[in-house]
Amino acid sequence: MSTVSHKLSVGEKIGYSLGDLAANLVFQTLMTYLAYFYTDIYGLSPEDSSYIMLVVGLVAAFGFNPIIGVLADRTNTRWGKFRPWILWTAIPLGLAALFAFSTPDFSYKGKVIYSIVTYALLLLLYAANNLPYSALSGVITGSMSERNSMSAYRFVAVMAAQFFVQVFMYDLILKVGDGDKAAGIEKLMTILAIIGIVMLLITFFTTKERVIPTPEQNSTLKQDIADLKKNRPWIIMLVLTTLVFITLALKGGSYVYYFENYVSKDSLLVFLKPLEGVLNVLGLGFENATSMGLGVFNAGGIIFMIVGIGLSKRLADKYGKRDVFGVALVISTLFILAFYFFPPESVGLMFGSQILHGFFYGITIPLLWAMIADVADYSEWKNNRRATAIIFSAMMVGLKAGLSIGGALVAWILGAYNYISTSGVAEAVVQPVSAIEGTRLLVSIYPSVFFIIGASLLFFYKINKSMEVQIEQDLLSRRG
Template sequence: MNKESQKLSVLEKVGYSLGDLAANLVFQTLVTYLAYFYTDIYGLENNHASAIILTVGLVAGFAFNPIIGAIADRTNSKWGKFRPWILWTAVPLGVIALLAFSTPNFSYKGKVIYAVVTYTLLLLLYAANNLPYSALSGVITGDMSERNSMSAYRFVAVMFAQFFVQVFMLPIIETVGGGDKAIGIEKVMTWLAVIGTIMLLITFFTTKERVIPKPEQKSSLAEDLKDLIKNRPWLIMLTLTTLIFITLAMKGGSYVYYFENYVDKDALANFLSPVLSSDLGQTLFGDNPVSAGFGLFNAGGIIFMIVGIGLSKKLADKYGKRDVFGIFLFISTLFILLFYFFPSESVKFMFVSQIFHGFFYGITIPILWAMIADVADFSEWKTNRRATAIIFSAMMVGLKIGLSIGSALVASILNSYGYDAGLETQSATAINGTKMLVSIYPAIPFLIGAGLLFFYEINKKMETQIETELKARRF
C-alpha cells in the first residue's frame, strides 16, 4: 500500500457523506422532535416521555454500542470490517424509523409500551448502522489532511439533513397531514425512510477500507477495554461528546416549545411578513408564523453552520484540531447565553444570535469526529494495536448518553416548570422554562466541554508526529 492510495476521490468523499445524511434524517428528527412528538402528538405525559427517553437511551448507550463496537472490530468479510454493517442495516433502520414515529390507536398503557419497544429497536439499529459508519472514517484513509477533508464533506451533508428537518419538516408535517400532525409525521417519515435507505446503499458501494490492521494483530475485548481506560484523550473525548450532545439535544428539542410559547406571535408575524406575504414563502413555509418562524430561525443557523464547516479544514490543518475546536466552541456558547436576555418581541436579535451561533459552532462540527479518529490513531501509536470500532463505540456511548440526557431534560425541566401540553396558553413559569431551555441550561455543558480541552494532549505537533510514525509502520 503506497502513500497515494490514501488519497480519496471526490466521488468517495461524497458517497461517504451520504451515509451521514441518511443517518441524520433519523438523528435530527430525534433531537428536534422526539420529546415534542411524545408529549404533543402522541399524547404521553411529560414524566413518562422523559423516563422513556432517558431509560431507553442509557440502556442503548451502555449496552448496544460496546457490543456492536466489539463485534464490528472482529468482523472480517470481503467488504471489510465496517462497510458490511452499512449494507445489512440500511433497510431495517428505515423501517423502524417509520414505526417509531407512528401513532397507532392503543390504550395509554399500550402507547407507552409501543414507544418503549420502537425507540429501543430504533436505537439498536442506529448503533448497528452509525457506529460502523463512523468507524469507517478511521480506516478509509490514514492521511489526516484527507480525513479532515472527508469530515468537511460529511458534515456539509449533516447540515443538509439538519436543514430539512429543522426548517421544512414542521411546515410539511402540517401541510401533508391536513392539520393532523400525527398523520403528517407518518407520511414524512415514510419518504425519509426510503430516501435514507438508498443513500446508505450508495455509501456502501462507493467507499473502501484502506487502513487494515496487521494480520498478526490479535487482542481480546478485555485488552481493548484496558487500552481505553489508559487512554486519556479517549476519556476526555468521551466526556466531551456526552456534553456536546446534551446541549444539542436540549436546545434542539426546546426551540419548538420556545417558538410556540415564548416568542411574541405578533412581532414574529411582522418580522416574517416579507416572506409570508409572497407566494413562494407560503409554498415553502405555509402561512403559520410560528412554524414558518421556527423553520426560518433554524435555516439561518444551519446556513451559517455550513459556512463555518467550509472554514473548518483550513483552520484545523493550520492550527490543530484541539485549539480550533475549543476556541470556537466557547465563542458559539456566548450566543446561546444571549437568548436569556432577549425579550419575547426581540425577534430580529434572536435570529441574528442564532446565525452567529451557527457560524462559530459550524467550525467545530467536522473536527469532533476527526479528533475521535485521531484518538484511534493515538491508541495504535501507543499500543501497536488498532481497535477503531471499540473507540468509536465509546464515543457513540457518549452521543447516546448525551442525546438521552438532553432530550429527557427537555421534558423533565418543562414538567418542573409546570408545562401542560393540553393548555392553550402556558403559565408564566412554564414560559420562563422554555426560555431557560434555549439559553442557560444548554450553555453549561458547552462551557464545561471547552474547559476539558485544556487537558487534551493531542495538539498540532502531536498530530504530525503520530501521522508520520504510523505511516512508517504501515508502509
C-alpha cells in the same frame, strides 16, 4: 498494514457523506422532535416521555454500542469490517424509524409500552448502522489531511439533513397531514425512510477500507479495554461528546416549544414581512407564524453553520483541531446565553444570535469526529494495536447518552415548570407563566452549562497540532 494510496476521490467523499445524511434524517428528527412527538402528538405526559427517553437511551448507549463495537472490530468479510454493517442494517433502520414515529391507537399504557419497544429497536439499529459507519472514517484513509477533508464533506451532508428537519419538517407535518400532526409525521417518515435506505446503499457501494490491521496486530477484547483505560485523550473525548450532545438535544428539542409559547407571533410576522415572497416560494407561508418563524430561525443558523464548516479544515490544518475546537465552542456558547436576555418581541436579536451561534459552532462540527479518529490513531501509535470500532463505540456511547440525557431533560424540565400538553386539544392552550419561563431557560442557560464544561476539558487533551503531525508520520512509516 497494507500500503495503498490514501488519497480519496471526490466521488468517494460524497458517497461516504451520504451515509451521514441518511443517518441524520433519523438523528435530527430524534433530537428535534422526539420530546414534542411524545408529549404533543402521541399524548404521553412529560414525565413518562422523560423516563422513556432517559432509561431506553442510556440502556442503548451503554449496552448496544459497546456490543456493536466489539462485533464490528471482529467482523471480517470480503467487503471489509465496517461496510457490511451499513448494507445489513439499511432497510431495518428505515423501518424502525417509521415505527418509532407512528401513532397506533392503544390505551395509555399500551402507548407507553409501544414507545419503549420502538424507541429501543430504533436505537439498536441506529447503533448497528452508525457506529460502523463512523468507524469507517478511521480506515478509509490514514491521512489526517484527507480525513479533515472527508469530515468537511460529511458534515455538509449532516447540515443538509439538519436543514430539512429543522426548517421544513414542522411545516410539512402540518401540510401532508392536513393539520393532523399524527398522520403528517407518519407519512413524512415513510418518505424519509425510503430516501435514507437508498443513501446508505450508495455509501456501501462507493467506499473502500484501506487501513487494514495485519493478523499479528489483532487484539483481544481484554487488551482493547486495557488500552482504553490508559488512553486519556479517549476519556476526554468521551465526556466531551456526551456534553456536546446534551446541549444539542436540549436546545434543539426546545425551539419548537420556544416558538409556540414564548416568541411574539405579531413581532415574527412584522420581522419576516420583507421575506414574504421568498418564503411563499419555499412553502413557508404566513398562514402559520410558528412554523414559518421556526423554519427561518433554524435556516439562518444552519446556513451559517455550513459557512463555519467550510472554514473548519483550513483553520484545523493551520492551528490544530484541539485549539480551533475549543475557541469556537466557547464563542458559540456566548450566543446561546444571550437568549436568556431577549424579550418575546426581540425577534431580530434572536435571529442574529442564532446565526452567529451557528457560524462558530459550525467550525467545531467536522473537528469532533476527526478528533475521535485521531484518538484511534493515538491508541495505535502508543500500543501498536488498532481497535477503531471500539474507540468509536465509546464515542457513540457519549453521543447516545448525551442525546438521551438532553432529550429527557427537555421533557422533565417542562414538567417541572408545569407545561400543559396540547395533544388532542383543539383550542389554543395558554401555558402558565412558569412553563413559559421554563422554555426560555431551555434555550439559554441550561444548554450553555454543558458546552462550557466541555470546552474546559480541552485543557487536558494533549493531541495538539505538533502531536497530530508526529502521530501521522510515525504511523505511515510503520505501515510502509
